[in-house]
Amino acid sequence: MTQEDHDNQEFDERPSKSQVKREMLALQELGKAIVELSAERVKQLPLSEKLRDAVLLAQRTTAREGRRRQIHYVGKLMRDAPAEQIRQQMDTWANGSRQETAYLHSIERDRDKLIADDAALTPWLDAHPNVDVQAFRSLIRAARAEHKKNLALLPGQEPQRKHYRALYQAIKAATPAPENNQTTMD
Template sequence: MNSHTEEEPAGDGYDENGYDRPSKSQIKREMHALLDLGKQLVELSPERLKQLPLQERLYEAIRLAQRTTSREGRRRQIHFVGKLMREAPADEIRAQLDVWARGSREETAAMHRLETLRDRLLSDDDALTRLLADHPEAEAQHLRSVIRAARKEQAANAALLPGQEPQKKHYRALFQALKALES
């Protein structure tokens, strides 16, 4: 008869299979997760690395991996980083990486919104009216002049021969004006 009954308390130190420690498979999964996290850290810039809660030894190991050019040497160094990750606060590091990734996605989405608005302003006269209604503090005359210049530039670029470099000075200036308006 089985000595473990369903009435035994869950906090007895055993898992649902009756083992008192993690399985080899579980340990291996955790080690691979730390190795993958270490690989992510090797791809970061030194400025970002300094913002993470890394011990000096781990930081130096990551920096050495970044400088290592030989494939095998880099692989070994990354595995060493993965080993050192066992002592690192992995959850804190993952949380910070998520914040950076999320912020990057939000910045990209904001930039796409501004690009779409810029294209609408270049093709639709009513778009400026709607923009000014949404942003009464905007300098209408400045926006009109930047849009006019960007439209002229766009028309001139359409007439270019193949191989000629298009001008984008006013196109970029309109984007910067919209970006300043949004901030």
């Protein structure tokens, strides 16, 4: 291998200027996203003390140009940060909350089906065998009666929701939570 071939091979292994710039801009965007987080979440990220201080200062900076410069500085410090770990944690927070929302919506759907239709109870009980059937049926009856009374209310009167909420809590207690629940409760 000649010296020229060695130099060409070394040149081919280096990233292009465009690639370096794309990576730098991606780190700057990640830094900007970190600045938008709450101080509590920032403390949970694997950031160096210098980077954490810079992020917290950017959060406190109100002057437009000063904030822009501070965010730019955060982006520069991000070059030495574990960007992939930070992205994963932020993705977990974002997807975890979506997962939690979907879980709570499924509980609401189950509650509404159980109040609306007697035929929904048997399949639900089959899927949740550890439920006290007698107490659960009693909750459903009370929620249905409460729902019927609420339909007869005049405009401006407050509906009762005691049994409606109790049924929701019973369904939630019987339905297993999604795996990533612990990361969404921060």
